[in-house]
Amino acid sequence: MSLxxxxxxxxxxxxxxxxxxxxFDALLIASGIEKFAFLDDRPYLFQPNPHFKHWLPLTSHPNSxxxxxxxxxxxxxxxxxDDYWHVPPSAPSGEWVDAVELVVIREPEDAAQALADLVTPRTAIVGEADAALPGLxxxxxxxxxxxxxxxxxxxxPYELAQMRAAQRRAVPAHRAAHQAFLAGGSEAAIHRAYLVASGHTDRDLPYTNIIGLNEHAAVLHYQYQDERPPAESRSFLIDAGAQVNxxxxxxxxxxxAPGHDEFAALIAAMEVEQLGLVDEVREGVDYRDIHLSAHRRTARLLRNAGIVKMSEEAMVEEGVTKPFFPHGIGHLLGLQVHDVGGFMASETGGVATKPAGHRYLRLTRPLQAGMVVTIEPGLYFIPMLLRELxxxxxxxHVDWATVDRLSRYGGIRIEDDVACRAGGEAPENLTRDAFAATGD
Structure with a gap:
């Protein structure tokens, strides 16, 4: 049988x-509808209901x-x-077609008739409110x-295969973006290099690319892309993905950039700690413990770099690592970049709480074999948080001269996508495997 x-x-x-x-007796899932800007006929980018694309590799199919x-x-x-204003979806094709009972409709409201025999008080209907039709x-x-x-x-296994393919689609684009940075490109030019190499457009990226040069790397979700390059490009942070099915x-x-050895050494030190955190992804491990481990590793990095002169234990206890690492260590990944279910206490619901004082952590469940999580420690020089410190x-206890010198680079984040394996086996690093397959 195929995957x-x-x-x-x-x-x-x-x-x-x-x-x-x-x-319930039956489950109906709406793909969703196309939405339009207020007082306009310009549609937003269609985002399918993730429950729908869990079953079918169809991501551009509203009203299904x-x-x-x-x-x-x-x-x-x-x-x-039937549409001559836009290109309609192609005729159904792929191996999913023979595995389902297929009904093709020409008008959105025809779905109500196509599903009428399944609608009872014991029918579960999953979708946004605006997907409703009479009786649905x-x-x-x-x-x-x-x-x-x-x-x-x-x-x-099918989902893991798609996620490996999404890594292979993104990695050449990361390489192209790095080369554009070394060539002195602006944030916008680097972004365009990424799009060309990935085969994506802005419309179908899984999330908006974060492309930050110099101090912009200190903005965790930096949302702009300057068209003009800075007078000196010292550092480059890229947070960007791809999607497949x-x-x-x-x-x-x-x-x-070449010649900025102090910051390069800090990146190399972060690389060591990041790989150590990846190795902690094991079946049965509480993900919250990996997050707390990240703060202990951040303390070690800060101490070894001479940025903070405190014991590592005291740094964590006093919260000194938080201004430098203010986000969570990662999240579930899959059909959504921040996939659902990260805070669930059990399959019946409830909330598994975050560690006290760590409100931005997005995953609080113990790890299970087959989960894919991100591991993304960071070390930033964020003016607002540094003022508070x-x-x-x-x-x-802080060497402010060193902080001021390193603040010109914004910050560091290194993120891999990691699959948890069964029985204590070392995790599968989907990202590093994709880089290795192309020579890095």
């Missing part, structure tokens, strides 16, 4: 079990539906309008969604 068909069978089994436990029923093939209602109103039952979201944390990669690298009781 995809095996994936489909896994989803069918999971859905049937979840429907029975939650007290999938119906899941125990013991039967999924029914796919495929919207293919999303109810998004929480007990059912909890079961589905919990299960989605563990990837099937709806599955994302999420990769960050930081580079120094300078006003604190620990200001005297």
């Amino acid at each position: 995809y068909l095996d994936h489909l069978n896994t989803l069918q089994r999971q859905a049937e079990a979840a429907l029975e436990r939650a007290g 539906w999938i119906a899941v029923r125990p013991g039967k093939k999924p029914r796919v209602v495929y919207f293919q309008p 109103t999303p109810n998004n039952p929480e007990p059912l969604l909890n079961l589905l979201h919990w299960a989605r944390g563990v990837k099937t 709806g599955y994302a990669s999420d990769i960050t690298r930081t580079w120094s 300078r006003a604190s009781k620990n200001a005297g």
Whole structure:
């Protein structure tokens, strides 16, 4: 059996079990609708319901539906309008077609008739409110969604194959972006080099690229791209991914320009700590412990670089590492860049709390074999947070001359996408494998 068909069978089994436990007979999933800017006829980029693309490799198909029923093939209602203003979806193709009961519709409202026989008080309908049609109103039952979201944390072999492919799509683009930086390109020029090498456009990236030169690397989600290069390009941070069949990669690298040896040494030290954190991704490990480990490693880096003159234990205890590393160590990755279910206490819901004082951590679950997580430690020189540290009781332990010198570079983040394996086996580093396959 193909990886995809095996994936489909896994989803069918999971859905049937979840429907029975939650007290429903059928599950209808809306792909979503195209949305328009206020008082305008210009559409926003279509974002499919992730539950829909979990079943089907269809990411540009609004007004479509999938119906899941125990013991039967999924029914796919495929919207293919007659349209000469835009290119309509192509005729259904791919191995998914023979695995489903296919109904092609020409008007969005035709989906109501195509699914009418499945709508009862015991039908779960998953989607945004604006996807509703007469007789098809999303109810998004929480007990059912909890079961589905919990299960989605563990990837099937098909999903892992798509995520490896998303790495291979992104890596050449990261190389091209690095070369554009070394050639003196602006942030906008570096971004364009990334798009060309990845084969993406701004419309279909899994998230907006973060391209930061010099001090801009200190803005965690820097959202602009200057057209003009700075007078001197000292450092470059790129956080950029790719997607394949709806599955994302999420990769960050930081580079120094030639001749900036102090910052290059700091990047190299961060690389060592990042790889150590990757190795902590093991089945049964509480992800919160990896986050706390990242702060201990940050303290070691700060001490070894002469930035903070305190013991590593005292730095963590006093919160001195937080201004330099103010975000979480990572998150679940898959159909969404920040995939759902990261805070769930169990398959029935509840919240697994974040460590006290670490509000930006996005994953608090123990790791399971098949999970894919990001590991992305950082070390930044953020003016707002440094001002707070300078006003604190620990200001005297900081070498502010070194901080001021390094602040010209903005900061460092290194991020890999990592698959947890079973039985204590070392994790699969999807990102490093993709770089190694192309010679890095």
